Amino acid sequence: MLAVLEYQWTWYRRNWRSTSVTTFVNPLLFLLAMGMGFGSQVAAGPATGGERYVVFLAPALVVTTAVQTAMFESSFAVFSQFKWQRTFHGMVSTPVTPAQVLYGQLLWVALKLTFGCTAFLLVAAVLGALRSPWAVVALPVGVLTGMAFSSLVVAYTATVEKPDSFNGLYRFLVIPMTLFTGAFFPLSQLPGWLHPLAWVTPVWHGIELARGAAYGTLHPLPALGHLAYLFALVAVGVLLGRRFFDRRLAV
């Protein structure tokens, strides 16, 4: 398992430049444009919890960024190792088992999410978008939310034969999850029948946790509920992933 992680790290050390833009620069640009630019048009009020818009946005943006990163790292990056580079097939021809390949890959995604979320929080702190030290909770929450999504997508990727299906996934799952689950505006502004759809997504739970922690409005019971849901998604993803990795890689 750690050998698999080490492989990813070795590859990344040689190729980090190509992904650094999407991991670090894009979230920064989003924070600037949406938080500062658009935020300048928003009057602090009940909808933003009485804070400036950028303070409202920052904790949620950590979560949505983590999910976007997780999407790429679990779809194209994994698919390519199955199909194009066939590194996974190489790995299982050694004593490494398919399940260990999966765990190694998930650990790698978690590591990258940790980098990404940390970088984002540093930038947000410099821009004055963090008001309370509790905003740091967004780091583990972002990683957990990203992993809840990632484990499911990795499992799905193991069943995919053509990369075309990822475009649909991105457009019809990731984009709506980013736009309609309370990151940019409170969920209460959407019609009621849409709310249950948001509740199903990991992003909504992550945002509730991160923003609640930053604002100090998080109550222990709902917090446990959100955490339990996210961990349950990770568990389901890992179980499915084990099964599909076995099916695809077992000799």
Added chain:
Amino acid sequence: MTRTLDREAPESRGLLLRIVPPGLYAGRPHVIVERAHLVYRRAWTAFVAGFFEPLFFLLSLGFGFGQLVSEVNGLPYPAFVAPGLLAASAMNGAIFDTTYNLFLKVKYSKVYEAMLNTPMGPIDIAVGEATWALLRGGLYSAGFLVVMFGFGLVTSAWALLALPVCLLIALAFAAVGMAGATFMRSWQDFDLVQLVVLPLFLFSTTFYPLSVYPSWLQAVVQWTPLYHSIELLRALTTGSVGWGALAHVVYLVVMAAAGVLVASRRLGKLLVS
């Protein structure tokens, strides 16, 4: 008795045919369009999906964000943001369609090399690809405009001109995108495309007015192509059209011309060697 079939003789009509050197142009760009149509007939879901992306943005930004902001420049927020999204989606569609597809075809699937073994030349390819990108972009834009109209975000008859303007925007970005794609070395370079397109998308007054910026930054933004596209479309859909609109049109026409020029030269060099 046998008789040879009448073949279509290559006719030497059209201005392009006369001014470009022989071998670069055979007057058959429509074949590329036909090919793209055949390819997409099997992948129509990808085609349809492209329409939903700006729609999601409009719903979220216009109606979700919109409740946080009352008015921008005297417009209700959905009416302010919709033309911005329309221009941005014309840009995104054009850039990604040209850069990714062109690069894939030149570098990997070698489709164009096969085409060049026929009478077709690089200019046929450049013009054909651009036409297809425009047709596709035009369909998306038309769909988006219909949605805008349905939500009551179009308040002026000038909006009838919005569709041709969208095509011009798409052409300008497609031409520049194509020219850019010919300089790419590997997939890693697409991050550079991202690095250009995303800031344009976010900072060209798509989501908030120019007045947010300090004056030096305003001047910088005013030079970017998406700013001109958005200003033009915003003027048309809200009906505040003045002579200034012509300046935006000129900017886009020059950009398109420069892009086409560089792209066809570079393609010629890359493919006919």
